[in-house]
Amino acid sequence: MKIKILQQSLSLLFATLLPKLVFFLLNVFLARYLSVQNYGQYALVRSTINMLDNSISSSMYPLVIKEVSSSSQEEKQKVVSNVFFIILIFFLIVCFFLYLNASKISLYLIGEVNPDIIIVSIFLLFFTILNGYLTSILVSYEKLKIITRISLISASLTCILIFLIWTIGGDVSITIGLSILLFFAFIDSISKFLYLFRMKALMVFKSFCIWFDISFVARFVLASIPMILASFVNAWVFWFIRKLESVTEGGFEIVAYFDVSFQYILISMLFLNSLSTIILSKMSSLSSVNKNNKYPSGNYLFIAFSFSFAISIVSIIIIHMFSTYLMQLFGTGYDAEHLDLLSFVLIFYGFALIFNRMCVSLGKNWILLIVSLISGIGMIFYYTKNRELNQLAIFDSFIAYYLVSCLVFIFFAIYYYYRGDNEKALRNI
Template sequence: MFLTNIFAARFLGRDLFGQYTMVRSTISLASNFITGALGLTATKHVAEGEYKDPQNFLIKILAVFSINFIFNFIFSLILILFSDQIINSFFLGELTLKNALFVGALLLFTSTNAYLAQSILVGLERFKIIAIINLVVSILFFPIILILIKYGKVIGTLSGVTLYFLFDLIFKVYFLKTKILSQFYTINKESFLAHLKKLSSFSLPLVLSLFFSSGSFWYSKVFILNRSNRFAEIAIFDAAYQWLTIIMLITGATTSVALPMLSKAVGQKNKFELTKIFNINLIINIIISATIALIIIIFSPYIMRLYGESFVEGSDILSILAITSIFFSISSILNKYMISHNKVWHVLFSSFIGMLTLFYVLFLMQAKLAFGLSIAFLSYYLMTTLTYTTLIVIKK
């Protein structure tokens, strides 16, 4: 997906790339509500359930997918029925993006289900299988995506990404069904409904938390888009943001591994193991993110030139987002620590404080457009890190 965005920027140009990233951000807004809450829920409960509650293991998985389907249906319906209003209110009235939103509804379904299947595999600690499937699908579909980008423009790019997630989903569900779920046969209706209610209750604070974080990120981009009155400004920010995403993926891989391990340690009431896992993951994430951030800052002008000469002016934005990645990494591992302890309302509170900080800084820096937006993102993760740390210290 990272290389896809570089080629998309070069083939589409700043304006069309900005249109693509805004549609993608809108889909990601809905996707983050679903995958962020249900993905973490699935990882935690599957990690605990395989050992503590094997009888209800399959029921938990089906309950998570059922909740996912409901959310998908609601968000897809909103995208389709209110596409004109969304475009006129948030996308400068660019009606050519209407069909792009329809493709986005399909992308939402494939990406959220693929991520959910991956979250279950993470909970089961099948990391090798995840890596193999991701590699195979990437190699197979990268050439197809490039062709669709070149000839299909914005809709072609979205269609290519949708196909990627569709086959990623097929491979992961096939593995789950044949290698794992085939061991479990009994499904009790009462037990299924009970787990559905339990998982929904656990996910609610996480959904609200993601409403504050993802919602504020999305709206802040819409705010800058409408203030600048051009997609090109957002294109520069999103090109730089891709490199923050790379660090997020790298450190996110380690924090995703940490969640099932932390959850097991909490379930076993093994305080020594819990502290060891937390400290190791925290140190590793800080070292990785700081090292990559330093490299990105040094080479920021050359990195932005990969997207085209018109993107070079975004090197300062890239440097700010590289620094942001350090606080994201710390905040992420603190987030997993809270979730493993069932402190999901603490997660909600931290996101709320981060959102208020983001909007305050964005209001002060709005004249700086994309650069001000990068400072606002930095302030969000800095504040959530401080809030999580304060809550953990108070708890102790």
């Protein structure tokens, strides 16, 4: 069982890592061609897109994996079609607002009127959300090799595009960087859509009227609301801290330092996220087989916590050994001190992520909202109190967020243990 989970985690990691490697190369390319301030502006715009995307991807997609993994073949079609409808409505509302206020939003984010950035961002947001949704369906069907193959094709084509732009030369701008991201998201999402449509797992357009179920939509939305709010709070807090930093003297430079350091931390986070995703799928499948046992298997949780801790420690050691060389890839002006400090977040992030997936499996989604609110308040409080005293306050506050998240999750675990509701589940860990 341990070997299979590790193999599936590695497969999903490889599929996720391919596009991130492309984005990493893109960031290196942009960091070398743009000034530190312009790169900071690009990082803030990208962070804004991620904030909107994470409001969906971090909330609905775990539920999609849970629902599809534990449903019959007929029920799978209902889940796929109705969730697509929900995501489409969300996207249309958000994009309508962004389009009407393109000039104002660009002025607010980067201090200049550039509506082209917002227009490209709208399309990027759509295909990013669609890509995440299609990936969650493929994970539910355990089509991990297909995800890897498609990601390999999309990543290769995007690398070719970056090489052509680098060879031809010319002005490199924020819009060019966002357009390259859009190119990858478009190729990747369309390829996954066509594959799912061919295997008749995605019958959204062909049989939407047959599969539309208002009761399922209502139940799914109600179950998603705590997770959507939790994900939005989470994404908004990280974006808000960057925005607060950007308006200080030299703020865009600090945002650039943080973003460059985060690129390396993200690689380990992807492994931890792949592990937790596989664990969630396994626990959901287990609960569908044994309806009398609503608790996740203690073996799966023990494996997840063990692997998570090991991955975090190994990543921290590697980062500290090679941080100076890693930061030099982005050019001069990027200090290894920032990366060394930020690496410690991995321990708390891994544990918090597993607690998060366990709450989803147990159906206690409201806990995620409470954790996000408390952690977000703690992060903002710490940052506002220390940003004038400590130039690295944005790095410390990021670590503080996940430390507080772990402590709150542990509090709820102890609370349920002594209350007796989840005594069986917790004792199995």
